[in-house]
Amino acid sequence: MSKLNVDQKTVKDLFQDKRADFLIPDYQRPYAWGETECQTLWDDIFNFAIPDDGRTEFDSNSEYFLGPIVTFKNKEKMEVIDGQQRLTTFMLLLRAFYAKFGHMQDKASISTRHNIEKCLWKTDEFGEPDMTELKIDSEVATDNDKEEFLDILRTGIVKKDQKSRYAQNYLFFQKCIDSFLGNFPTYFAYLPTRIMNNCILLPIEAESQDTALRIFSTLNDRGKPLSDADIFKAQFYKFYSNKGEKDTFIKKWKSLEELCEKIFHPVTGTPMDELFTRYMYYVRAKMGIKSSTTEALRKFYEKNDYALLKKSDTFTDLIMLADFWEDVSNQDADHFSSRVLRRLFVLNYAPNGMWTYFVSVYFMHNKDENGLLEDDAFYEFLNKITGFIWTYAVIHPGVNALRTPVYAEMVNIVNDLPVTFADFKFELSDIKNIFSTFGFNNSRPITKSMLAWWTFENEKQELLSLETVFEIEHIYARNRQDKEKSLKNIRNIEALGNKVLLEKRINIRAADYRFIDKIKYYQGFTNSRKQQKEGTKNLELLNFAATETDFTETDIENRTTRILSAYLAYLKKYTLIKS
Known part of the structure; x- marks a missing residue:
């Protein structure tokens, strides 16, 4: 059984851990969060950390759960399987705070700045941050903007030519922080501190990539799992x-x-x-x-x-x-x-x-x-x-x-x-018996399959578009049987001989009409508003509409026989029946 290391941690504890060296691997999807997700995150953590706009006292023992971070140890790196979006976004948020604290010299600001430093950069043996070594790296293969992410973390600056989601979200957080500082100057150091001390993550460290992916698939019911x-x-x-x-x-x-x-x-x-x-x-x-x-x-x-x-x-x-x-x-x-x-x-x-x-x-x-x-x-x-x-x-x-x-x-x-299906050819008697009693109900995919095959047994049938949605049309309508009860064998309603492929847009309009009333829908017509309603492309139905005034039980039975006889001949032609 694979071992898991699961331990609830604050943002500060997780990010400042000496082992924290996150890697967004090459198979991950590009960073996808936009302003909507960032606004939601900001609103949530602001309302948690500064309750009632500061009018309600903050409970230092309270916690705000941010979700899991699923990783596995790949050499010295913590390869991120789940949590890439929130992890990346939090790094941008902390970096935006750090940039604002850069010139503040009061005790609270200096302390907060040092704590953020230890979240963003690796530290030496004396606990001092090495500003050349970030605690996160990205190798996402199809993310052309990942270098912007790392550059923003290193410098705290968005250049004019940087238009990535990383740059946009960083600028968004800077605006939020500026607004917060203007409206709540006395609380400024408290917000990032409470984010680091009271916002909780659930890091789950697996022994292998395979285990981490299985955990991710189990936990993640919102975003797209890795394929x-x-x-x-x-x-x-x-x-x-x-x-x-x-x-x-x-x-x-x-x-x-x-x-x-x-x-x-x-x-x-x-x-x-x-x-x-x-x-x-x-x-x-x-x-x-x-x-x-x-x-x-x-x-x-x-x-x-x-x-x-x-x-x-x-x-x-x-x-x-x-x-x-x-x-x-x-x-x-x-x-x-x-x-x-x-x-x-x-x-x-x-x-x-x-x-x-x-x-x-x-x-x-x-x-x-x-x-x-x-x-x-x-x-x-x-x-x-x-x-x-x-x-x-x-x-x-x-x-x-x-x-x-x-x-x-x-x-x-x-x-x-050659493809012969030599060991699996069919007995003619078996096919006749099974096909003659088989219920070709609309719920069975084979019903539409047989009708598609039959449609193109007519060599004059033009090619139909794959984009057109076809439904199964009952030529002798089920509604008609309910009213007239003229079929002696009720099973004939669902016989192949009573079914045909018809464009969905026509099938809906022609559904409950007698055959004589269906003809205009099959052929197409001009309505009272002088709009032309296109008819079907199914040549067999067009032929019926041009030559018949009714479609009876005898027609159903004769057509069923023609379809099945033609199908048996087709199987013989392509040597699929035992000789």
Whole structure:
């Protein structure tokens, strides 16, 4: 069991401790506090230290809790995992007070100034501050302003060209202190003294970075916890710094981070974590790993002292992979044929996210020097994995079951073997039985998956935008059945043959109408205010609207049969059914 050193301390006790040598590590995010947070901090500590504007006597035994500071001992440094923002801000606040006390010679001011000195600077064996050695340092890889922070602490001066958050917050505190001195001159020495003596921090010192990060994740329910990608960034930063390419790396990392935030929207983790996850499956495949047990992301990358992140090819690969997924997200017709873009649209409605890992492995292994894929082979691959994933989701619900066949095929890909799912092909009779009785309810992701697939079985269907939100439309409305009760088999309401993808903006308006009333919404119309309401892009619905006046139970049953028959033919075409 990991040992923890937890001991409640005043600001003075913590900052003046001989061991106090704080390091904001390279994987931390840049300093983010602005004037709002600083104003809140100032108001809180002022109201605590000078109660009722000085009209109420201060209780010297009272305490104001500021929160935890989570660190771990990294050589001689106290590497800060949690508390970076408040620790940095308090250093700026104390430095602003120190600058104001510089020319005051009364006993209280001299004593307060000496106490602040010992909080900001390291001391020699006689307890005298060494003004060249600050008690805090910052190595944040993507913070271009960190030198301003350290310069302000050393000099107490903000230069005209310094516009960072550090500079702005320091100037803010100077204004607060000036105002305080003007309004409460007799209390001036009391405020910083009470901050140092009565404001409490909870330093938690862990034995290792891993333990400190776990503690941080448990404690922190407000700010963003450090992501796995933040840890990986630090390793890259060290690697490229040693190569003399630090600035180039920082610029590329920022661009990559911005790109990932635009194209990835994971349910858990950060967008950058998602990129590292997709790349992990490629590396796993190259290592020949078929096991259905997947390691946590950081556990995978930290092997052999983060050896994978100390290779030049890794960062280059990540950028190429992100660029590929940007092309997918943008439906880039310069990089993909129309038929491939249509398959990718369908896959975006997959019942789970496994396809993204599968396609990432395929891309990384088969891309040419320009990051492009051979169209015929990629089209074949996309069709095959669509049929397999869709069918597996019905027969074996849950993404975990899909790991075994997919991981094996990932390994085949990197070994230049065709994707066949040879050991997992489906029995035709099983598919017929299961699909004929399966409840394609709207709550099941596979329902929208099947409808997306069916939409593009019509070769004339134009490519639909990934940005458009599609809902499941009941062609024969549920509300109609409630009123007319004309369906003999109530299950037909939820049959695939009664469902279709429809733009959400239209689905809302067309929800409770008879088919004859829905037609104008499908086709588009001009309202009473002469506003044009655009119709659907779904060609099947447009064809229905142009040729039919009603949609009956017989139509539902016939359409269900057509969909399932076409789907079985699709599985046969891509050799996913046992012969």
